[in-house]
Amino acid sequence: MLVPISFALLALLALGGALMLLFRRDPVDGVLSLVVTMLALAGIYLQLADPVVAALQVIVYAGAIMVLFLFVTMFVRRAEERGPLGWDRPRFALASIVAACLLGLLVQAIGAFGGNTPTHPGPPAEIAAIAHSLFGEFLYPFELVSALLLVAMVGVVVLGRRGEESS
Amino acid sequence: MSELAQNLTLPGALLAGLSPGVAAMLVMFASCAAVLGVVALNGMFLVWWERKISAHIQSRVGPMTTGYWHGWLQSIADGVKLLLKENIIPLMADRWLFMLAPLVVFMSAFMAFVPIPWGEKLIVADLNVGVLYIAAITSLSAIGVIMAGWASNNKWSLYGGMRAAAQIVSYEIPVGLALVPALLASSTLSMQGIVEVQAGGIWNWNIFAGGPFTIVAFGALFLASLAEVNRAPFDLPEAESELVCGFHTEYSGMCFAFFFLAEYSEMFVVAVVASVLYLGGWHDPLGLGILPGPVVLMAKVLLLVFVQMWFRWTFPRLRVDQLMYLAWKVLTPLGFINVFGAAFWLILV
16 A cells, blocks of 8 residues: 555656756756656655665765766856757757657657556565676676776776866 | 664564564664664764863863863754854855755764664664765765855856865775775675674784784774865865865855764764774674773764864875875875785784
């Protein structure tokens, strides 16, 4: 009884945050609405009996990445950029195409579940089980992602150094 | 929240006649009230204690008159004053964010009290990811601090908020790395489970489980968590001499009180985490089990909180670049060495 109600509340919260992100004028308000969405998603993970992923969602997304977003929006933003993005025609067309593609992908992904989307808690996930699948079954993709992040980090250092030399 | 109700017989008898749903709700409210009581009492005591300690370190006596005995009523008097004061919101501030920020910061400190094991059967909820939960919840305070700095529409507040965010996010990595050796030694994330592994005396505590590596990790955890809670010598976000009062410059009345309460609650929480992970939690050093668990835990926690206060009134504040140097070039590599060293020590020794 309580599970569908709390799921509906969390889903509404997540959607509300996402809509606020789209329609608020101030970019900082937008980032803070995204925090609401992230926290609601963490609540949904918790409801699906996966406290590990819920906690990681809060630490990584609602914590670190949102702080990074806030930094970037505060530093990059200038006074004249305060309003919403202008809706000139090419930009609108491009945005529509990208949004339509994303929607198609999502519909296909949801359809692949065949109506069996889990909304009810299963047995709680053990951290050992997650570790075994991450460092056993999925070791190869895991290491590939690590290598990708390392390359990105080295790239950022190189770019930063280049700016230093020219100035 | 159910463990507390199962372990205490009195509420169990009272709740027997109610339907399970209503009983669960009542237990939840009672647990929240109990946690709130601990948070409030702890805040009041620590504020008074810090004033006394700072005074004695500086050859003063601190508050003496309120309550006739060493000013013990001073915190309550201050609390009443803050309750009655006008809550000023600057004209150009973002009203909603301004009001919400202290609540976010306080909530993150308050919710971290939930998985604290006070004794063998005294815990609000023994989450199976307890340590990870505390790390997640306390990291949310960064969002609240930035909200406060941004919503105040004041350059000093904004500087303070940005500094706090950079600091909290940077120091999360050394804190996380310093937690790992203790988790390796106890092979569980549940706070109660970690305490149970360390039963039977000081030589079983996690601080000695990984030889020199866990001892160094305990020191690194203590230092890095000082920075996590913005305490001196890492109190750059509210550096009075540069930023007036940092992110809470514009706050007054109860909103200010929430920030204040959150700071002391966070100090307490990080001391609890260090005591539970490395110092045996509610087990006494000799493994006798005579003293009640909460007394033993409080003794350890208050000792660590005392050292936190001692640091604050002894060391000068770091510069921003020194702060980042310490996080990224000293504590983070040290954390990696500790993780690998402790892992090898646990396997080989």
